[in-house]
Amino acid sequence: MKLKLAFLLATALIVSPSVLFAQDRGGVINVATIGEPPTLDPMASTADLVGIVTQHIFETLYTFDKEWKTTPLLAESLPEISADGKTYTIKLRAGIKFHDGSDMASDDVVASLDRWIKVASRGKQAASFIDKIEATDPLTVTITLKQPYAPLVSLLAFNNSAAIILPKEKQEEPMKEFIGTGPYMLKERKADQYIQLVRFDGYKSREGDGNGYGGARHQYLDEIRFVPVPDANTRVEAAVSGQYDYIDSIPVESFDKIKSSSATEPVVLTPFGYPVFVFNTAQGLAKDVAMRKAIRQALSMEDMLAAAFGSTDFYALDGDIYPKNFIWNTNAGVEGNYNIADPEGAAKAAKAAGYDGEKPIRILTSRQYEFHYKMAQVAAEYLKLAGFKVDMQVVDWATLTQRRADKALWDIYITHSPFLPEPALIGSLAPTSPGWWDTPLRKQTVEAFSAESDPEKRIALWADVQKAMYEEIPYMKIGDFNAVAAKSKKIEGIQAAPWPYFWNASIKK
Template identity: 90%
Template structure:
C-alpha cells in the first residue's frame, strides 16, 4: 500500500546523503531519551523507547524503506507468496552472525517466530491466522496460514513488539541474554544511568545505499550511549548546552530556543503522529461503552492540543485516524463523535449510564512526555465539569507501561503513536493489547480487513474498522502533531524518523 506523494515529501525517512566516503569512523555519541526502557526485550513491549534502543541490537526479517514499503533485512528477499495467499516462503541471507559468534539459520528463525507468537502482542495478533512455521532447509523458512493475512509482512517488519531473530537456544522468557544480529551489541547497562552499545565487528550489512530503515547499515561509531533524561525541561537545557549529541522528544515550545543555538539544530518530523487516550474496556468505570461515550462527549480535543503544543504550527485538529495525506484517511464514524466538548450533555449521559459520581476516572500519565501530562490536566478539568471524579496518577514512563498491563489499576492511559504504514500495526486492534478491546464488532471488522489482500477493498474495510472504533471507543484520537528533537551540528547521517536510529551516524571531525 503506497502513501500519497504529499506524505512522502513531508515525512519520508530520507536516506543518508551520499557522503558515506567522507564520514569519519570512530567516536561515541550520547543520546538523551525520555527515560529508562522497561525492558530490552522488544518482543515483550510496545513502548517506542524500547524499539529505539533495541533496533540497534536486534533485527527482523524485514523492515521499512524511506517510502514505508517493506524491504528485506535478515531475509534475502521479500517472501514468495502462494496464489491462495496462505503460504509464505522466506529465503534467509547467508553469513549472518549473532553477537555470540554463532551463525543464523532457519531453526533460529523458527524458534524466534514461535516465541514472538507467544510473547509479543503483535505476534498474538497474528497467531490465530497461523497454521505452522517450519524450517524447509537451513536457509529457508515456510509460514503456512489458515487463511490469508495481508498485514503479515508488515508485522514481521515492525520494530515494536518486534519479531526479532534470536539464537534458537536463547529463547528464554523473560530474556536473559541480549544476543542479536544488529550492528551494535549490548556492552553495559546501568539502570537509570545509561545503556552502552558497542560496534559488533561481525556485522554483515546489506549492500546498496541506506534507505530509511532499510539498505546499508554503516557502523561509523564505536559506541552509542542511551541516557535517560526524564524531565522535559532538563532535556531542553541539555540540548542547548550541547551536553548530548541527540536529544529525543523535546517540547514544541523549545523549538525557537533550539533553533537559536550555535551547537545544536532542531530535527522536526511533520506530521509525526497522534496522541491517544486508551480506555480499559475490561474492568472499571470505562468498561461500559456508554460511559466511554460520556467521557468522550465531555472533552475538548482542541483545548487539549492547544495546551500540549501551543501553536497550530505543531498540531492539527483531526478526528480521522490517518490524516488526509495518507491513503488510509477516512472520516468514517467521526462526525458528531470528535471534539464535542459538551460537559453538560456528558453529565446527563453519564447519569443515564448509571454513574453516581463516586468512582473516580483513573487517568494514568507521565511527565516524561510533557504533552501527555498537559492533555491530562485539561481532560481532568472538563471531566470535573461533567460531574466525574478524577484520579490523575502521574508516574514515570516505565511504571506506566507496567501498570497498564494490570486491568485493575486504571481507566484511561495516555500515549501516542506515529502514523504507521499499515493500520493492522495499531496496537489497540489486538485484544491482547492493554485496553483489551475484544468484541464481536472488533473481530468482524478487524479480521475482514486483515484477511483481504486487494488494496482497493482494504481501504473500504479499514473505514469499517475506524467506524467500529468510534462506535465502541477502545481509544480516542486527540489530533495530529509534529515531533521535535535536536542534534549537534557535528553529527552526520541522522535524519528525522519516528524511531531515531544511529547506525549511519558519524561525528564530523
C-alpha cells in the same frame, strides 16, 4: 489523487546526500532519551523507547524503507506468497552472525517466531492466522497460514512487539541474554544511568545506500550510549548546551530556543503522529461503552492540543485516524463524535449510564512526555465540569508501561503513535493489547480487513474498522502533531524518524 503513502513522513526518512559519501569512522555519541526502558526485550513491549534502543541490537526479517514499504533485512528478499495467500516462503541471507559468533540459520528463525507468537502482543495478533512455521532448509523458512492474512509482512517488519531473530538456544522468557544480529551489541546497562552499545565487528550490512530503516547500516560510530533524562526541561537545557549528541522528545515550545543554540539544531518530523487516550474496556468505569461515550462527549480535543503543543504550527485538529495524505484516510464515524466539548451533556449521559459521582476516573499518564501530562490536565478539568471525579496518576514511563498491563489499576492511559504504514499495526486493534478491546464488532471488522489482500478493497474495509472504533471507543484520537528532537551540529547522517536510529551516523572530524 491521494498519495500511496504519507509523503511528508516518507521524505523525513530519505537519506541526505551527506551520508552518501565516505564518513569518518570512530567516536562515541550520547543520546538523551525520555527515560529508562522497562525492558530490552522488544518482543515483550510495544513502548517506542524499547524499540529505539533495541533496533540497534536486534533485527527482524523485514523492515520499512523511506517510502514505508516493507523491505528485506535478515531475509534475502520479500517472501514468495502462494496464489491462495496461505504459504509464505522466506529465503534468508547467508553469512549472518549473532553477537555470540554463531551463524543465523532457519532453525533460529523458527524458534524466534514461535517465541514471538507466544510473547509479543503483535505476535499473538498473528498467531490465530498461523498454522505452522517450518525450517524447509538451512536458509529457508515457510509460514503456512490457516487463511490469508495481509498484514503479516508488516507485522514481521515492525520494531516494537518485534519479531526479532535470536539464537535458538537464547529463547528464554524473560530474556536473560541480549544476543542479536544488529550493528551494535550490548556491553553494559546501568539502571537509570546509561545503556552502552558497542560496534559488532561481525556485522554484515546489506549492500547499497541507506533507505529509511532498510538498506545499508554502516557502523561509523564505536559506541552509542542511551542516557535516561526523564525531565523535559532538563532535556531542553541539555540540548541548548550541547551536553548530548541527540535529544529525543523536546517540548515544541522550546523549538525557537533550540534553533538559536550554537551547539544544537532542531530535528522536526512533520507530521509525526497522534496522541491517544486508551480506554480500559475490560474492567472499571470505562468498561461500559456508554460511559466511554460520556467521557468523550465532555472533552475538547482542541483545547488539549493547544495546551500540549501551543501553536498550530505543531498540531492539527483532525479526528480521522490517518491524515488526508494517506491512502487510509477516511472520515467514517468521525462526524458528531470528535471534539464535542459538551460537559453539560456529558453529565446527563454519564448519569443515564449509571454514574453516581463516587468512583473516580483513573487517568494514567507521565511527565516524561510532557504533552501527555498537559492533555491530561485539560481533560481532568473538562471531566470535573461534567461531574466526574478524577484520579490523575502521574508516574514515570516505565511504571506506566507496567501498570497498563493490569486491568485493575486504570481507566484511561495516555500515549501516542506515529502514523503507521499498515493500520493492522495499531496496537489497540489486538484484543491482547492493554485496553483489551474484544467485541463481536471488532472481530468482524478487523478480521475482514486483515484477511483481504486486494489493496483497494482493504481501503474500504479500513473505513469499517475506523467506524467501529468510533462506535465502541477502544481509544480516542486527540489530533495530529509534529515531533521535535535536537541533534548536535557535529553529527551527520541522523535523519528525522519516528524511532531515531544511529547506524549511518558519524561525528564530523
